[in-house]
Amino acid sequence: MKNKIRVAELFAGVGGFRLGLEGWQGRSALSGYTKKLGNNGFEVVWSNQWEPSTKSQDASKVYEQRFGNEHHSNNDIATVAANHIPDHDMLVGGFPCQDYSVARTLSQSGGLQGKKGVLWWEIHRILKDKMAAGNPVSYVFLENVDRLLKSPVKKRGRDFAIILASLADLGYAVEWRVINAAEYGLPQRRRRTFILAFFKDTAIYKQLDHKQGDWIAEGGSWPRLFR
Numbered sequence: 001m002k003n004k005i006r007v008a009e010l011f012a013g014v015g016g017f018r019l020g021l022e023g024w025q026g027r028s029a030l031s032g033y034t035k036k037l038g039n040n041g042f043e044v045v046w047s048n049q050w051e052p053s054t055k056s057q058d059a060s061k062v063y064e065q066r067f068g069n070e071h072h073s074n075n076d077i078a079t080v081a082a083n084h085i086p087d088h089d090m091l092v093g094g095f096p097c098q099d100y101s102v103a104r105t106l107s108q109s110g111g112l113q114g115k116k117g118v119l120w121w122e123i124h125r126i127l128k129d130k131m132a133a134g135n136p137v138s139y140v141f142l143e144n145v146d147r148l149l150k151s152p153v154k155k156r157g158r159d160f161a162i163i164l165a166s167l168a169d170l171g172y173a174v175e176w177r178v179i180n181a182a183e184y185g186l187p188q189r190r191r192r193t194f195i196l197a198f199f200k201d202t203a204i205y206k207q208l209d210h211k212q213g214d215w216i217a218e219g220g221s222w223p224r225l226f227r
């Protein structure tokens, strides 16, 4: 059996990414946990969840109750040094989105300069430090609200451009999609931006150089990476 992809789950909440990647008790999230997952290719080796606005840390407690606390951290990610995070192949996370969330009016949104938005730079820091230590993270898989593409209000698209450019500077090729949960059988119109980046030393990055135009039309990198 090929080695599993080691995953670090940031901003883990109650473990949505983990359920999607690992399934639950051997069953797949896509099937509503009714069908066997088969050969599961992912293993979460470390997770982090910390809620700044409350003392009680409910999400982290739920996470620990479900998945155990041995490899889980309940600290502000800004205080966690990259060398305290085990080496991993894929970093995932739905980084906090209050600044762009539709729950606020557009004029109140602060974009990446907003208080929580700057947490993007924690992801960037970890990727950079892992690379400097000689253990670059091969894949990055992130989720945010669709408004991320248009933030901030006065300079539409600047925040997303900064994210793309800073990933490119670190040596990643980046793809993104806006996916509506309603198109996947869920009873809500919830649009989310998914970002998938892969590092320049991965096989998929090298293939990308040769494919170019057909790449997106053929489904992008996700089916190639994880089929």
Ligand SMILES: C[S@@+](CC[C@H](N)C(=O)[O-])C[C@H]1O[C@@H](n2cnc3c(N)ncnc32)[C@H](O)[C@@H]1O
Residues within 6 Å of the ligand: 011, 012, 013, 014, 015, 016, 017, 048, 049, 050, 051, 052, 059, 075, 076, 077, 078, 093, 094, 095, 096, 097, 119
């Ligand atoms: C958009 S939610 C992600 C939800 C998650 N994907 C799930 O399945 O539940 C962002 C999460 O980041 C957490 N968070 C906010 N600031 C943080 C920080 N400084 N360090 C670590 N986690 C933080 C929030 O408590 C929240 O649970």
